[in-house]
Amino acid sequence: MTVHVVHDLDPDLDDLDRDLNLGRIGIWSLAFTHGERGEARDAAAELEELGYGSLWLGGNPGGNPRGDLVTTTELLAATDRTVVAPACVSIWHQPASELAAAYHAVPDHQRARLLLGLGVSHSRVEQRYHRPYTVLGGYLDALDDSTQPLPKARRFLGAHGPKMTGLAATRTAGVHPHLTVADHTARTRKLLGDGPLLAPAVSVIPDPSPSTARATARAALAPYLAQPNYANSWLRSGFTRDDLAAHGSDRLIDAVFAWGTPERIADRIAERFAAGADHVAVQVVTDGGRPYAFPRTAWRTLAELLLNVS
Numbered sequence: 613m614t615v616h617v618v619h620d621l622d623p624d625l626d627d628l629d630r631d632l633n634l635g636r637i638g639i640w641s642l643a644f645t646h647g648e649r650g651e652a653r654d655a656a657a658e659l660e661e662l663g664y665g666s667l668w669l670g671g672n673p674g675g676n677p678r679g680d681l682v683t684t685t686e687l688l689a690a691t692d693r694t695v696v697a698p699a700c701v702s703i704w705h706q707p708a709s710e711l712a713a714a715y716h717a718v719p720d721h722q723r724a725r726l727l728l729g730l731g732v733s734h735s736r737v738e739q740r741y742h743r744p745y746t747v748l749g750g751y752l753d754a755l756d757d758s759t760q761p762l763p764k765a766r767r768f769l770g771a772h773g774p775k776m777t778g779l780a781a782t783r784t785a786g787v788h789p790h791l792t793v794a795d796h797t798a799r800t801r802k803l804l805g806d807g808p809l810l811a812p813a814v815s816v817i818p819d820p821s822p823s824t825a826r827a828t829a830r831a832a833l834a835p836y837l838a839q840p841n842y843a844n845s846w847l848r849s850g851f852t853r854d855d856l857a858a859h860g861s862d863r864l865i866d867a868v869f870a871w872g873t874p875e876r877i878a879d880r881i882a883e884r885f886a887a888g889a890d891h892v893a894v895q896v897v898t899d900g901g902r903p904y905a906f907p908r909t910a911w912r913t914l915a916e917l918l919l920n921v922s
Contacts, residue, residue: 671700
């Protein structure tokens, strides 16, 4: 199944700003933002050949949006069909007018496969953080009012909570929540309705051992446990403060991370589609503390099963 993001836009806009094909499964990775550039291009080309429909670029390097999109255009140039989506462009670091200009500076044939994710972060890491809902609304207004607007169908929000999700439903292509559980996917689908894109990122660990898989998961989850946007999302999904204490309970770890055999991981991805996801961005988490490595063997191993999930 393919996913087409189509919105009722101005009829004078061309197809480049109206239609986007993500496929059902994409790959989410910090390596595409922070890893070695030559391998990033090679890996992107291989993922396209394997059949993955999109690349989601984790992390936000900040700075000039024209510089940030250099990485994106490298990956667009290395592929022919794959959608490339920087997943978390900070609204605090990227002035809306500059981001819109940077988007339009990308050549048309590449921009046809470009989707930009906006994030508001939280007060623990962003000193300028204040009134995020209001500021984000104003940022979207500024994108619309730019000399060359950044189209609604080519932007999405990294939203977790209900207010931001509602804003995404009316002002963007949809949402791309990270480190959530299947219950969150189901609730988000109800909030969005049938039209907007729901593309959760799901972290997977191809390891059938409960002890080592959970240890890998806890190492990956540690930076997020104290962050209020993630904590509030888990609490709304029925977890308790005890689940978030220490390094995370087994119950939390097992819900957030899909670990086990490739078959078991495919079953967990299928749960997200059953809950209402249109597309799933798969993040392969490995041990060894190498978040910027390219887990290419795992991507190959998982491809056949994940790309046939219904």
